[in-house]
Amino acid sequence: MFTTIAALLPLACLAIAAPAGTGCTPTKEAKVARFDDLPYTEGSMNQIPPHYYGLSYFTFQVDQYDHWIPPTSGNQWAMAFGGSGNISIPDSPPKSTFELDSFSYACVSGVPQPECAISVWGWKANGKVIKRKIKFPKLDPAPVEAYVMNKTKFSHEWRDLKSLGFSIARADNGGDMYGGLALDDIAYTITFGCPDS
Numbered sequence: 001m002f003t004t005i006a007a008l009l010p011l012a013c014l015a016i017a018a019p020a021g022t023g024c025t026p027t028k029e030a031k032v033a034r035f036d037d038l039p040y041t042e043g044s045m046n047q048i049p050p051h052y053y054g055l056s057y058f059t060f061q062v063d064q065y066d067h068w069i070p071p072t073s074g075n076q077w078a079m080a081f082g083g084s085g086n087i088s089i090p091d092s093p094p095k096s097t098f099e100l101d102s103f104s105y106a107c108v109s110g111v112p113q114p115e116c117a118i119s120v121w122g123w124k125a126n127g128k129v130i131k132r133k134i135k136f137p138k139l140d141p142a143p144v145e146a147y148v149m150n151k152t153k154f155s156h157e158w159r160d161l162k163s164l165g166f167s168i169a170r171a172d173n174g175g176d177m178y179g180g181l182a183l184d185d186i187a188y189t190i191t192f193g194c195p196d197s
């Protein structure tokens with residue numbers, strides 16, 4: 001028994017190192033998107049460039065601190081002004097996926113604003129869709145220092161992702177928040193795929 005397992009182990013390691021003999025090994029890279037290194041022009045569309053730290057953003061733009069809720073890092077965050085948007089891994093290199101680790105978030109509708117429910121969908125490479133709802137608290141008038149982003153971590157279930165989708169609604173009645181969704185310090189790990197693995 002012992003000798004059989006010992007004999008198989010080196011083969012198993014080889015198979016992982018060079019799948020299907022392509023010479024390509026899937027690699028993993030941990031990233032944090034902080035949005036502070038992107039250009040911002042007041043009053044224009046400040047699109048997040050494709051492949052920003054390996055991901056592409058739809059609807060989200062770069063937005064700057066306006067002396068209300070401060071971004072977690074620096075003075076910029078990613079903002080979906082209508083409250084919904086997507087973050088996806090590009091098709092090239094093929095078969096790449098990502099695992100979501102954590103992010104900071106805020107619903108931004110002004111004060112007062114009702115409690116906000118943020119729906120987060122994850123589309124996996126195998127077609128499975130997972131979903132989580134997170135809340136951002138109701139905001140009443142308060143000294144400006146009281147307003148901070150909230151942060152959440154994601155479980156290991158949030159891996160093998162192709163895309164993330166977001167939308168916001170009032171937590172109490174599902175109505176419109178009439179506001180945006182801000183994200184900052186999005187931490188994730190990309191697995192760069194191999195063409196024939």
Ligand SMILES: *[C@@H]1O[C@H](CO)[C@@H](O)[C@H](O)[C@H]1NC(C)=O
Nearest residue numbers: 058059084085086123163165
């Ligand atoms: C987000 O991605 C999903 C799935 O690919 C798509 O159905 C939806 O239209 C996208 N929404 C936006 C705002 O890009």
Ligand SMILES: *[C@@H]1O[C@H](CO)[C@@H](O)[C@H](O)[C@H]1NC(C)=O
Nearest residue numbers: 137139146147148149150151
């Ligand atoms: C979440 O955000 C609210 C409003 O900015 C703040 O009062 C609260 O302390 C935050 N909670 C955490 C755990 O960050």
